[in-house]
Amino acid sequence: MELIEALDRELRRLDEQSLRRRRRTADTPCAPRVQVDGRAMLAFCSNDYLGLAAHPRLVEALREGATRYGVGSGGSHLISGHSRAHELLEERLAAFLAPNLEAARAMYFSTGYMANVGVLTALADRDADIFSESLNHASLIDGARMSRANVKVYPHADLRLLEDGLAASTAKTKLVVTDSVFSMDGDLAPLPDLLALCERHGAWLVVDDAHGFGVLGTHGRGALEHFGLRSPYLIYIGTLGKAAGVGGAFVAAHATVIDWLLQRARPYIYTTASAPALAHALLASLDLIDGEEGRMRRMRLQALRAQFHNSxxxxxxxxxxxxxxxxxxxxxxxDEALKAAAALHEQGFWVPAIRPPTVPVGTARLRVTLSAAHTAEEVTQLAEALNRLERMN
Structure with missing residues (x-):
């Protein structure tokens, strides 16, 4: 039992530092009003930014996809698991993002984590230099480490140090890797300046737009549309389980890049393809994102954000x-962040406390996420609860 006891000691140490993670179980679909562990809650914690996760059109599309293609894919994409639904989704994504990517093609991955690891390990090796933003998501950090490249971490949005590093690099392959929307702070990377540096120094710009795709830009094309960017140096990664409301992720880039990933991206090659029904449902999601309903939901989301700030x-x-x-x-x-989250929970608000190592020591926080499915009244209720809670502590 010594091995078990050693783990128990480490878990107790996490408890002492208020760092132990625990799960809650939702009994209802993803929505602002949910049943969690048998209790009605108002949720401000999901990444369902457009409120599409339980949209009737997507539910029906998933049912239709399961009827047409079955439940499982039966194999990896390169053996037998690449269905017509996957192919149609990739074609639709490439067309959707074509205004911002030259000779665009897309590749559908089972998860965003797999997409990030797949891109970095396929494009970089021991002789490459990766310049990684200090606030990047764990999947980008892990992908950079697994690539065995020379990884240089630059401080958050520090363009001067990044340019110095790029100028000094003699590597044949250079990649600048960044989130577009930083998931714990909510701010945007300076993508136009980053792209200019990459074009000047012959480096790829790898952009993880997990929290921007579907939300940013007039048509929901994400950070590239938001900033009006277009370049063959861009490698764009989008998540489809957040604003798109379903699951999986994709990489979009020049056709040659995608063909190389098909040969070398191990998380794509050596895993069973996701259910074709999910890809079929995502076609309906893209129609919503690109249409009038998507535009209205993005506008509503911005109005709720402004209201929250003002309240x-x-x-x-x-x-x-x-x-x-x-x-x-x-x-x-x-401990104060945990107490605040617990106090909100008692009042019926589901807001997570985020602590190190996800965020720097001393910056534990409540991560409030808004959805177009929230009402103005619900946002006001949360703001008032936070105002009261801060004054009580």
């Missing part, structure tokens, strides 16, 4: 300056 009157806690659906309220100590 908060914090004195000690700090609302970070985010123009996205991610609205972090920084509290500081781990």
């Amino acid at each position: 908060l009157a914090l004195r000690r806690w700090k609302l970070l300056p985010s123009h996205t659906a991610i609205q972090p309220v920084v509290i500081g100590p781990n």
